Amino acid sequence: QLIDKGIGLDSIVGLFARRGLELLISILAVFKAGAAYLPLDPNYPAKRLSYILNHSETKTILVTREMKASLITNLQELPKTEWPEIIEIEELLEKNIDVKEITSPVQPNNLAYVIYTSGSTGLPKGAMVANKGMINHLYAKVFDLELTEKDYIAQTASQCFDISVWQFLSALIVGGKVEIIDDEIVLDPLRLLNLVASQQISILEVVPSLLSAMLNSIAVQKPNLSLLRWLVVTGEAFAPELCRQWMLDYPEVLVMNAYGPTECSDDVTHYLITSTLPKEMTYMPIGCPVINMQLYILDQHLSPVPIGVVGEIYVGGIGVGRGYLKDPEKTANVFLPNPFAMSPGERLYKTGDLGRWLINGEIEFLGRIDHQIKIRGFRIELGEIESVLREYPEVKDVVVVARSLDATENTENTNSLKTSQDNVIVAYLVARGSQFPISSLREFMQEKLPDYMVPGLFMFLDTLPLNPNGKVDRALLPEPKRDREQTQNHYIAPSTEVEQQIASVWGGLLKIDKIGVNDNFFDLGGHSLLLVQVQNKLKELIGKEIPLVEMFRHPTVSSLANYLTQLTQLTQTLKQVDQEDFSEVKERAIKRTNTKRQRPPRNL
Structure with missing residues (x-):
């Protein structure tokens, strides 16, 4: 039906749906038509969605029936003449048509999907991934995780997060199963682990910050994960101590540390952890390149650095993407001609990440060169947040940084101290006049940015500290602290x-x-x-x-106290009703028993 509507090679089809079976069916249908899919998160602000649709020039959107009204509301940001065609997924599924085998016309270099990531100029950019890169990454997971038809993979990531691609599709390659887990459960570490146990999940992928929360949650209750074969960790730097803690609790579960940028079809290295990490390890290796990929650590002249010397990580190979959609300038800045290429036309992707070769041939990740960060697995350009803040009329100047507020918690069921870093986006503001309510600024930002990009802390300064060159000196910014004064709420003390x-x-x-x-x-x-x-x-x-x-x-x-009070009252009422019902039932049963005893037997 998509082909009949003229959708074909390199067409971009938007998908506006919650994660579920309808979304997965739509992804497969788009592939079968030879087109590429553009995931659209229903939780994104309308302004961001409208920009993505306008910039990508998406002509068709597949939407679930339940999300159609929400999509139409979001499209109000665009002129009616620029609206894409909206097609209900259920409507296509319900049509009574002859099903016939279709030979897909797609070729390796054709577009597979476009995922928009945070952009330093204030607008997101669309990373284009070709079919050859996507398929290569799927098989890299199949080979390194040794996936078979017996595996059951947890699909936990947002469809706008690149790791969702292999979570959705790799099990289908080998005849396995995929469990698409609701966001409500994914956000609740203990419920997630309990579901992994009850559904007999064999492969689970998480970001380190969620893993930290999971380890804290099992201090209360430790689920039996005997059928979980692999824990895949990705999206952020993986602290060795966090890995040690997991292996203490679940030594039978193998761990993989995966690294890779969206622009290169997701993960480009795997580090397989099958035994306890050495105590002296302070940085977790990201391992070796996956099949058909090459990694280089280079200096500013694009020359390889010696083993142990820090340089920038560059990626080459079949997974390097096609660049940024409709943005040749940004593409040219980071997709470079490959000086080590074996054949013409190959490119290197400049990651902006620092690393070094270890003597055993593995790579150690050492952080970022620029101000790009990752918070809870999401890649964020701080410059995009600064650009949005500068649009607010009362903001004169601003700088945004990421800071860690360390939090430690001693758990009861282990002898180890479990530590998690509370990574927070902090916005330092200079107001045009007097300080203004942060609540109104937060609402303004929530209309333009996803929730994970809205700063957690705002701090007012008279001026931003500058270095002798006139640039903001981030080292001189004051330490952030959470302060209720920024809410500007009148303080009313808790009473109950x-x-x-x-x-x-x-x-x-x-x-x-x-x-x-x-x-x-x-x-x-x-x-x-x-x-x-x-x-x-x-x-x-x-x-x-x-x-x-x-x-x-x-x-x-x-509001939370009222909810808990009402819940307690409801529970007490239900218990009372249960007791009263039980008494009535018991009394009726006794009466029936006495009546039966008084009746003469029928055979007399």
Whole structure:
């Protein structure tokens, strides 16, 4: 049906749906038509979605019935004449048509998908990946994880995160199964691990920050993961200590550290960890290149550096993508002619990452050259956040950085100290006049950026510190701290016992002395993974499991306290009803028994 609508080679088809079977079917249908898919996250702000659709010149969008109204609302940002054709996925599936075998016309260099990533100029850029790169990466996972038809892979990542591609498709290559897990469960570490156990998942991929939260959650309850074969860790630098902690709890589960940029078809190296890491290891290796890929560590003249010397990581091979959609300038800056090529036309991708060769032929990742960061697995250009902040009328100047607020927690079921780094985006602001309410600025940013790109902390300065060259000296920026004053809420102290318990837990984790009943957890700098720690702490205090989704719905102390109070009252009422029902049932049963005893036997 897509082919009949003129969709073919290198056509871009937008997919607007929640992660689920309809989305996976649509991806396969787009591939069969020879086209490329463009994942659109329904959670993105309307302005970002409209920019992506306008920039990509997407002519067709497949949408699920439940998300159609939301899509139309988001399209209001565009003139009606620029709207793409909207096709309901269910409508195509329900049509009674003759199914026939279609030979796909796609070739290795044709486009497979476009994923928009954060851009330093303030606008996202569309990374184009060819079929040959995508297929190569899928088989790299099949080979290195030794996937078979017996494997059951957890699909946990957003469709706009490049790792979702192999999570969706690699099991299908070998006849295995994929479990598409709801966001609500993915965000809840203990529920995720329990589902992995109950569904007998064999392959699970997480980012290090989620792994840290998972390790903290199993202090309360440790699920049996006897059928989990591999834990794949990706998206951020993987601390060796975090790996050691996992291997203490689940020594039978093998670990893979995977590294790779979206522009190169996802992961380009794998590091397989099958035994305890040496104590002296401070940086986790990213391993060796996967099949048909090459990595180079070069100096500023594109000359290879010796073993042990730090240089920039460059990627070559079949997985190097086609560049950025409709952006030849950005493409030319990082997709360079390959001086080591065996055949003409090959290119190197300049990653901006620092690394060095180890003597055993593996690579050690050592961070970034520029101001690009990763928070909870999402790649973020700080310049894009700064550009949006400068659009706000009351902001005179701004610089955005990422800082770590260290948090340690001693768990009860192990002898080790589990440490997680609370990575926070901090915006340092110079106001045009007097300081203004941060809440209005946050709302402004939420209309333009995904939630993970909205700064967790805002700090006002009279001026930004400059070095002798007149550039912002980031080293002189004051240490960030979470402060309820930036919310500009009138402080009302917690009064009830439940409010005091919630405020105490928030204050301890956010490192804020005074928490008011009207303070919003996220306005104070909280985020989803920190909310998981709140969930665990409150469970210890009140002895009750609070669904994570309810904590998102009740982000203030007062609203969460009211929810818990009502929940307690409802539970008590249900118990009372159950007891009363049981008494009535028991009484009726006794009456029936007595009646039966009084009746004469039928055979008399």
